[in-house]
Structures are given as C-alpha cells and as structure tokens.
Amino acid sequence: MSLRKRQSFEAFVVEHGPALYRTAFLLTGDPAEAEDLLQEALTRTYRRWNREVVTHPAAYVRQAMVNLMRNRWRRRVPMVVELTTEHETTIEGRDDASGKVEDRDRLARALATLSPRQRAVVVLRYWDDVSEEQTARMLGCSVGSVKSHGARGLHALRRSLTQGDDPVDLTRQPVAAALDGGNRNPNG
Amino acid sequence: MDEYTFRSTASVAVADLSVDTDRVIAGVYRRARRRRTGVAVGSLAGVVLLSGVSAVGVTALSDQPSDRVPVAAPPVSSGVELPAYQMANVAADVVVSVGGVDLTYLPAGTSAEPARREVTPMFERDGTHEVACFLDDCEEGIAVRVSRGTGLGLEAYLEDHFLGESRSTTVAGRPALATNLSFDDQEAAGLVWSPRDGLIVQLTVPTDQRTELRRIVEGMWIPGS
Numbered sequence: 001m002s003l004r005k006r007q008s009f010e011a012f013v014v015e016h017g018p019a020l021y022r023t024a025f026l027l028t029g030d031p032a033e034a035e036d037l038l039q040e041a042l043t044r045t046y047r048r049w050n051r052e053v054v055t056h057p058a059a060y061v062r063q064a065m066v067n068l069m070r071n072r073w074r075r076r077v078p079m080v081v082e083l084t085t086e087h088e089t090t091i092e093g094r095d096d097a098s099g100k101v102e103d104r105d106r107l108a109r110a111l112a113t114l115s116p117r118q119r120a121v122v123v124l125r126y127w128d129d130v131s132e133e134q135t136a137r138m139l140g141c142s143v144g145s146v147k148s149h150g151a152r153g154l155h156a157l158r159r160s161l162t163q164g165d166d167p168v169d170l171t172r173q174p175v176a177a178a179l180d181g182g183n184r185n186p187n188g
Numbered sequence: 189m190d191e192y193t194f195r196s197t198a199s200v201a202v203a204d205l206s207v208d209t210d211r212v213i214a215g216v217y218r219r220a221r222r223r224r225t226g227v228a229v230g231s232l233a234g235v236v237l238l239s240g241v242s243a244v245g246v247t248a249l250s251d252q253p254s255d256r257v258p259v260a261a262p263p264v265s266s267g268v269e270l271p272a273y274q275m276a277n278v279a280a281d282v283v284v285s286v287g288g289v290d291l292t293y294l295p296a297g298t299s300a301e302p303a304r305r306e307v308t309p310m311f312e313r314d315g316t317h318e319v320a321c322f323l324d325d326c327e328e329g330i331a332v333r334v335s336r337g338t339g340l341g342l343e344a345y346l347e348d349h350f351l352g353e354s355r356s357t358t359v360a361g362r363p364a365l366a367t368n369l370s371f372d373d374q375e376a377a378g379l380v381w382s383p384r385d386g387l388i389v390q391l392t393v394p395t396d397q398r399t400e401l402r403r404i405v406e407g408m409w410i411p412g413s
Contacts, residue, residue, distance in 0.1 A: 010213055013209050013212060013213050013216070014209045014213075017207060017209040017212055018206060018207055018209070021205070021206075021207035021212075022202045022205055025202055025205055026198060026202070031205065034207075035207055035211075035212065035215075038207070038212060039212055039215040039216055039219065040219070042212065042216045043215075043216045043219040043220055046216050046217075046220050047220065067349055100200075100201070100203065100204045103200055103201040104201045104202060104205065106201070107197060107198060107201040107202075117326070122194065125191070126191040126194045126195055127194070127195060127198055136308060137308055137309060140306070140308050140317050140319055140333070141304075141306050141308065141319075141326075142306045142308070145304070145306065150191075154189045154190060154191065154194060155189070157189055157194060158189030161189070161197070162189075
C-alpha cells in the first residue's frame with residue numbers, strides 16, 4: 001500500500017475508530033471482543049482500501065462488523081478474542097468508575113437478550129443513526145423488517161432493563177433515569 | 189423505551205469507553221501482514237483457513253506469538269476437503285424458487301412458502317440479493333440467499349460476507365465453502381458457491397438439520413444451466 005493510502009487509512013481509524021469501537025461494544029457487549037471485532041472489520045476494510053476507493057468507509061466498517069457478528073451469533077460460539085499482554089493489562093488497569101462499568105454491563109446484558117437482527121437494527125438505527133434504507137441494505141432485509149425489528153428490539157430492551165433479569169438494578173442511576181426519561185411506561 | 193432514551197442510555201453507558209487507535213492500527217497491520225505471508229492469502233484456500241481459525245473461538249495465529257494470551261481451544265484441524273456436492277442436472281418438481289434458483293427438496297415440516305422473502309440491492313456493489321427464509325428469523329431456519337451481480341464471484345462475495353469457520357469443497361465442480369461445521373468437522377450447516385459467474389448461492393440450515401444440507405443442494409436446479 002502506498003504511503004499516502006496508508007496515511008489516509010490511519011487518519012480514518014484515528015478519526016472514526018473510537019465511535020466504531022463503541023458500536024462494536026454495543027454489538028458484542030464486551031470491550032475486548034469489541035476491539036477484536038473492530039480490528040477484524042478494519043482489516044477487511046484495509047484490504048479493500050489498498051485496491052480501490054471505499055466510498056463510505058465508516059459504513060463499510062459497520063457493515064463488516066455486522067456481518068462478522070451475524071456469523072458469530074449464528075454459530076453461538078465464543079468470540080475470537082485476540083489479546084496481547086499489553087491489551088490485557090490495559091483492560092484490567094482501565095480506570096473506569098464502577099458505576100459506569102455496571103451501566104455498561106447492564107446494557108450489554110439487555111442487548112444480549114435481543115435477537116441478532118433486532119440487536120443489529122437497534123445499534124445501527126438508534127445508536128449510529130443509520131437510515132432505515134441503509135440499515136436494510138446493510139442487513140440484506142426490507143425497510144419494513146428494519147422497522148419491525150427496531151420496534152421489537154426497543155420494546156425488549158425496555159422490558160429487560162426495567163423489569164427484567166436484574167431487578168436489583170432497577171433503582172440504579174443514571175441508566176434507570178435515562179430509561180424513564182421522566183415518563184416510565186411499562187409497555188415501552 | 190424509544191430511540192431517544194436508548195441513545196441516551198447507551199451514551200451514558202459507553203461514555204468512558206475508549207480504544208487505543210494506535211493499538212488498533214497495529215493490530216490491523218499485524219492481521220493484514222499475517223494474511224499476506226500466511227496460508228495462500230488471496231486464494232480460496234487462504235480464506236478458508238483464516239476464517240476457519242478465527243471462528244472457532246481460538247487465539248488466531250500471530251507473527252508475534254509471545255505477546256498473545258490464549259483464550260480458548262485450539263483450532264479445528266483442516267486440510268482435507270469435504271466430499272463434493274452435486275446439483276440436480278435435470279429439472280424436477282419445483283418446490284420453491286429463489287432468485288432464479290429452483291429447489292426441489294425441503295425437509296419434512298418445512299413450508300414451501302418462505303416466511304420471509306426479500307430482495308435488496310448489494311451494499312457498495314452493483315447487484316441484488318434475494319433471500320428466502322423459511323422461518324421468520326433468518327438466523328434460525330433454512331435460508332437461501334441468491335446474489336446476482338456483474339462480475340460477482342466467490343472471492344468478491346466473501347469480501348462482504350464473512351463466513352467464519354469454513355472448509356473448501358465443491359458444488360457441481362465449482363469451488364465452494366462449507367460453513368457452520370459440526371464439531372467433528374465433517375458435516376456443514378451452510379454452503380456458499382458460485383454456480384456460474386455473476387451468481388452466488390448461499391444456503392444455511394439449522395444445525396440440527398445439517399444432515400439435510402446435502403439433500404437440499406442436490407435438489408437444486410438452475411433453469412437454463
């Protein structure tokens with residue numbers, strides 16, 4: 001790969017990597033798996049970057065992550081986690097406030113209750129703000145399917161987060177507050 | 189919960205989540221280098237072996253093994269091709285057609301009317317996918333995906349569709365990848381191949397119906413072929 005292409009790829013990762021990593025986390029529910037997923041998707045993108053212009057690279061990476069996840073969801077096998085000792089140390093040494101970590105864990109558990117397509121739709125549509133049409137294109141389904149999976153996904157998320165598997169967390173802030181939005185509705 | 193509360197909830201939850209982009213870039217280069225210098229990268233076999241390693245929950249190969257932390261079982265061995273698959277060579281009673289591909293066999297209990305049938309344009313390519321899922325959740329039931337695009341071949345398809353653990357085989361003499369392999373690595377629950385240039389067929393069955401895969405494939409017929 002030419003130096004210019006390499007630099008543009010690296011600039012892309014620096015600019016978009018953190019946001020794509022958060023998307024990867026919402027898809028996987030685990031920081032290490034998210035980094036593995038992002039690296040793998042970026043590797044696919046890098047190969048293509050070397051040969052041709054990737055018109056919408058961030059969208060391409062999201063597409064790659066969703067495709068990788070669909071296969072992993074289907075197989076229901078443990079994710080590949082390619083850890084280095086440096087990586088392991090960084091994760092263990094991360095200075096997260098425990099509340100933030102609990103929020104993340106709780107959200108990850110709730111997302112894990114969704115079907116693969118619901119989860120992909122919820123993350124793409126409502127986190128990444130991808131249009132319904134583009135989400136349909138990325139997932140290889142209809143716009144109607146995107147709408148129905150999105151609605152069901154949100155409903156299931158609300159049920160899981162407010163009534164679900166971990167009632168002890170119901171009183172926790174700020175997730176509970178964010179969920180309520182000042183207007184708790186048990187029917188979602 | 190609506191989309192706004194989901195977004196605010198997620199924003200709170202991932203606010204402190206960060207990633208070292210230098211490490212990510214280094215990891216990308218390491219993976220890309222491994223594929224260039226590893227097993228027949230660019231060839232179908234290379235894709236098979238690499239994806240095979242990465243989908244069984246193993247620590248993938250590295251050019252710097254000393255800095256790796258193993259997290260799962262060793263890779264499934266590969267190298268021996270699965271038995272070849274054939275397709276029907278005469279027209280028979282068609283149960284259902286998907287994207288111009290006729291199926292003459294579906295397992296007992298499977299409705300011939302797909303629960304979901306969708307046609308979508310390809311992402312970042314010229315062409316279309318037609319998918320028919322015989323359960324509402326395409327991930328759970330039998331699914332047939334037929335992709336058509338000018339110049340579309342298996343390698344191009346695999347750039348956008350990542351199959352995970354897979355092994356090479358053939359369908360009607362054309363290169364194919366068997367996916368979703370059983371633990372003894374002998375039976376697949378998925379198959380993707382290019383019956384002709386510009387046409388890709390991907391078939392997946394539930395793992396508990398993996399023994400039906402061969403029969404479905406061998407009952408497939410492409411009119412005009």
